[in-house]
Amino acid sequence: MRPLNSRRLRRFVVPALAACSLSAAAAAPASAASPCAAGTSARATTLCLVNAERAAHGVRPLKLDKRLSRAALRHSRDMVAKGYFAHDSRSGAGFSARIARTGWMHGRRSWNVGENIAWGSGALATPRAIVKAWMHSTGHRHNIMQPRFRVIGIGIGAGAPTGGGSGRTYTTDFGS
Numbered sequence: 148m149r150p151l152n153s154r155r156l157r158r159f160v161v162p163a164l165a166a167c168s169l170s171a172a173a174a175a176p177a178s179a180a181s182p183c184a185a186g187t188s189a190r191a192t193t194l195c196l197v198n199a200e201r202a203a204h205g206v207r208p209l210k211l212d213k214r215l216s217r218a219a220l221r222h223s224r225d226m227v228a229k230g231y232f233a234h235d236s237r238s239g240a241g242f243s244a245r246i247a248r249t250g251w252m253h254g255r256r257s258w259n260v261g262e263n264i265a266w267g268s269g270a271l272a273t274p275r276a277i278v279k280a281w282m283h284s285t286g287h288r289h290n291i292m293q294p295r296f297r298v299i300g301i302g303i304g305a306g307a308p309t310g311g312g313s314g315r316t317y318t319t320d321f322g323s
Contacts, residue, residue: 189315190301193274197291197299197319200282206294212322214249215300219318221245223304226264227316232308234262246320261290261321266307268314277317296321
């Protein structure tokens with residue numbers, strides 16, 4: 148497959164997970180034997196769990212990227228603030244446009260990007276429940292396990308994107 152660039156963009160857009168779809172997948176923790184320590188930040192725990200899944204399948208770990216994290220956090224907060232749950236913002240901007248606005252693509256001859264989103268409340272809002280749900284969804288799992296991706300941005304917004312309830316809204320932006 149050819150590398151993706153600004154002239155030829157193929158998105159790795161996957162179906163979004165809603166809170167109701169998380170309940171079925173959250174029964175067992177992601178990577179039950181993972182070394183991810185309790186008490187760390189939700190972002191650090193999410194990164195640890197994603198990398199534990201990759202390691203279990205022989206895929207190199209992702210490194211946290213500040214610009215991708217900025218794009219991801221802005222999107223999570225925007226979904227909560229404006230009450231929607233989608234890869235495209237209310238203005239119609241897709242995740243590749245949001246990532247480009249951070250300058251992440253500047254100077255790169257080629258790039259690949261992907262995105263996962265999810266939200267949950269209560270026990271379904273934990274990094275472990277979110278990563279577990281993603282791993283039980285073909286498209287989300289594909290993004291997590293994609294060897295081409297080398298970096299990740301993780302943004303977690305406080306609150307639910309619909310209904311104005313409590314919870315957390317997650318966005319992970321992947322790049323290579």
